[in-house]
Amino acid sequence: xxxxxxxxxxxxxxxxxxxxxxxxxxxxxxxxxxxxxxxxxxxxxxxxxxxxxxxxxxxxxxxxxxxxxxxxxxxxxxxxxxxxxxxxxxxxxxxxxxxxxxxxxxxxxxxxxxxxxxxxxxxxxxxxxxxxxxxxxxxxxxxxxxxxxxxxxxxxxxxxxxxxxxxxxxxxxxxxxxxxxxxxxxxxxxxxxxxxxxxxxxxxxxxxxxxxxxxxxxxxxxxxxxxxxxxxxxxxxxxxxxxxxxxxxxxxxxxxxxxxxxxxxxxxxxxxxxxxxxxxxxxxxxxxxxxxxxxxxxxxxxxxxxxxxxxxxxxxxxxxxxxxxxxxxxxxxxxxxxxxxxxxxxxxxxxxxxxxxxxxxxxxxxxxxxxxxxxxxxxxxxxxxxxxxxxxxxxxxxxxxxxxxxxxxxxxxxxxxxxxxxxxxxxxxxxxxxxxxxxxxxxxxxxxxxxxxxxxxxxxxxxxxxxxxxxxxxxxxxxxxxxxxxxxxxxxxxxxxxxx
Amino acid sequence: xxxxxxxxxxxxxxxxxxxxxxxxxxxxxxxxxxxxxxxxxxxx
Numbered sequence: 414x415x416x417x418x419x420x421x422x423x424x425x426x427x428x429x430x431x432x433x434x435x436x437x438x439x440x441x442x443x444x445x446x447x448x449x450x451x452x453x454x455x456x457x458x459x460x461x462x463x464x465x466x467x468x469x470x471x472x473x474x475x476x477x478x479x480x481x482x483x484x485x486x487x488x489x490x491x492x493x494x495x496x497x498x499x500x501x502x503x504x505x506x507x508x509x510x511x512x513x514x515x516x517x518x519x520x521x522x523x524x525x526x527x528x529x530x531x532x533x534x535x536x537x538x539x540x541x542x543x544x545x546x547x548x549x550x551x552x553x554x555x556x557x558x559x560x561x562x563x564x565x566x567x568x569x570x571x572x573x574x575x576x577x578x579x580x581x582x583x584x585x586x587x588x589x590x591x592x593x594x595x596x597x598x599x600x601x602x603x604x605x606x607x608x609x610x611x612x613x614x615x616x617x618x619x620x621x622x623x624x625x626x627x628x629x630x631x632x633x634x635x636x637x638x639x640x641x642x643x644x645x646x647x648x649x650x651x652x653x654x655x656x657x658x659x660x661x662x663x664x665x666x667x668x669x670x671x672x673x674x675x676x677x678x679x680x681x682x683x684x685x686x687x688x689x690x691x692x693x694x695x696x697x698x699x700x701x702x703x704x705x706x707x708x709x710x711x712x713x714x715x716x717x718x719x720x721x722x723x724x725x726x727x728x729x730x731x732x733x734x735x736x737x738x739x740x741x742x743x744x745x746x747x748x749x750x751x752x753x754x755x756x757x758x759x760x761x762x763x764x765x766x767x768x769x770x771x772x773x774x775x776x777x778x779x780x781x782x783x784x785x786x787x788x789x790x791x792x793x794x795x796x797x798x799x800x801x802x803x804x805x806x807x808x809x810x811x812x813x814x815x816x817x818x819x820x821x822x823x824x825x826x827x828x829x830x831x832x833x834x835x836x837x838x839x840x841x842x843x844x845x846x847x848x849x850x851x852x853x854x855x856x857x858x859x860x861x862x863x864x865x866x867x868x869x870x871x872x873x874x875x876x877x878x879x880x881x882x883x884x885x886x887x888x889x890x891x892x893x894x895x896x897x898x899x900x901x902x903x904x905x906x907x908x909x910x911x912x913x
Numbered sequence: 914x915x916x917x918x919x920x921x922x923x924x925x926x927x928x929x930x931x932x933x934x935x936x937x938x939x940x941x942x943x944x945x946x947x948x949x950x951x952x953x954x955x956x957x
Contacts, residue, residue, distance in 0.1 A: 610930075663941070670937040683929035684922075690936055700940055707944045715951045723948040731944045 417912030424478040429492045431474025438468035443552055448545030456545035463507035490901030493562055501525045511546045513537050515875045525886050527553030529893035532645020532742030532867020535875050539650040547648045551635040558642025558776035559600050603679050611637030611668050618660045640668035642776045645742025645867030652744045666735050673739040673771025694786040694811045695772040703738055706762045710734050713759030738766035740777035742867020751870040764857055767866045778865030778892050780834050784827035791824040833896045837863040844884045863888040
């Protein structure tokens with residue numbers, strides 16, 4: 414029997430939602446300050462208005478729904494899924510006020526793309542977007558990469574019981590440290606240390622390439638936030654192609670790969686357990702997967718004769734592959750070149766890379782390396798069972814921080830999420846085909862949205878059909894939350910209608 | 914004692930960061946060798 418949610422359930426959900434909205438409104442102070450700093454008072458006003466509305470709504474929810482009740486798993490999941498929708502609306506409102514978006518839906522698409530670290534964009538005349546709005550687009554990636562709820566957990570939520578339920582709901586099923594709030598703070602520490610290093614590196618390269626100092630470091634910070642959080646926005650419409658710099662490309666490849674490493678692995682390596690980087694199933698799987706898929710990409714490009722030298726093949730082929738595999742979405746080619754110049758073999762390899770993603774508990778999307786490793790180990794176990802005598806005991810284990818014996822429930826969970834991702838990729842492709850896009854193009858764009866990548870073959874544009882925009886928004890949201898919170902929200906509405 | 918512990922922690926973190934960057938460089942190197950191998954095959 415399904416139980417109908419009562420008023421206390423709704424009050425508890427709204428109470429935590431209010432707290433997170435208050436946190437979100439405070440993050441809008443960052444673009445506001447950038448606006449004031451660069452003398453863009455209109456843009457700063459946009460964030461004052463949007464921030465005020467978000468803060469007042471959050472405070473109202475906190476005061477109207479204040480209670481001391483413990484949060485249930487269901488409530489935690491619902492808070493997370495609603496948080497992402499509310500963040501999309503609040504952040505989208507500020508961007509819509511900029512006048513650089515065709516409609517409010519486009520601004521919401523941009524914000525969801527930012528928070529979900531996707532990187533697909535519908536911004537018009539991006540090269541003239543004010544610094545404040547540019548900064549906000551990249552901050553959404555930085556916040557979304559860590560997890561919007563983690564931001565709130567770190568500063569606003571006391572007591573770790575409710576915090577853990579929201580932490581899990583945001584597709585982070587691993588704790589780096591025993592306490593979930595310490596885990597959130599460690600995630601921030603890693604991100605901020607790399608933010609400082611990345612901004613200085615990219616800013617210096619920009620300076621050496623002739624950019625003005627304030628522009629070089631502003632671009633450095635923005636591009637780093639998008640690279641480490643595997644987002645894919647850049648301050649220029651030409652994306653990374655704008656910089657025409659091999660050093661910039663290498664630096665962003667390093668940032669993208671660092672962003673696709675599990676935060677738990679960062680912790681181990683940073684605290685002296687350096688061998689873990691080579692033993693861990695995820696880092697090994699990522700290494701093998703990128704290398705194998707690159708052979709396919711390179712073979713496809715070599716046969717089609719698209720690039721005439723090894724270094725050009727590396728700069729174009731490897732860059733797009735790593736960008737896709739890590740879920741970043743930076744491009745050093747124009748969107749149409751994917752369709753017009755790349756062979757089908759190379760395109761399919763990039764689609765696979767996008768679908769697979771990086772590590773669990775990192776900022777990437779997609780199926781993820783741990784699940785791929787578990788499925789591979791399960792397959793090996795089954796093959797061994799067939800080959801070996803019936804009485805032989807077959808035990809399979811894998812190394813992820815410690816040696817773990819493979820259990821059926823791990824395989825089941827990995828397969829379930831993998832199937833969900835495949836369904837999401839295919840559904841998006843079918844919707845694309847309804848709007849007359851060829852299958853491979855539609856699959857490419859759909860996988861890019863659902864795995865939170867951001868590479869585009871040209872379908873994503875302000876003129877695309879609103880239904881397709883909504884489909885991609887849903888894909889970005891469901892893909893980022895890895896389905897469970899989305900299912901919980903759907904279950905909540907079903908219970909509200911059919912429950913007793 | 915506390916200073917010594919902090920130094921060790923910092924040393925481990927810096928070494929960790931360097932190692933992670935080496936890991937990314939290794940991925941790039943393998944792929945670049947693939948590129949070279951493909952083009953070497955074409956020339957020979």
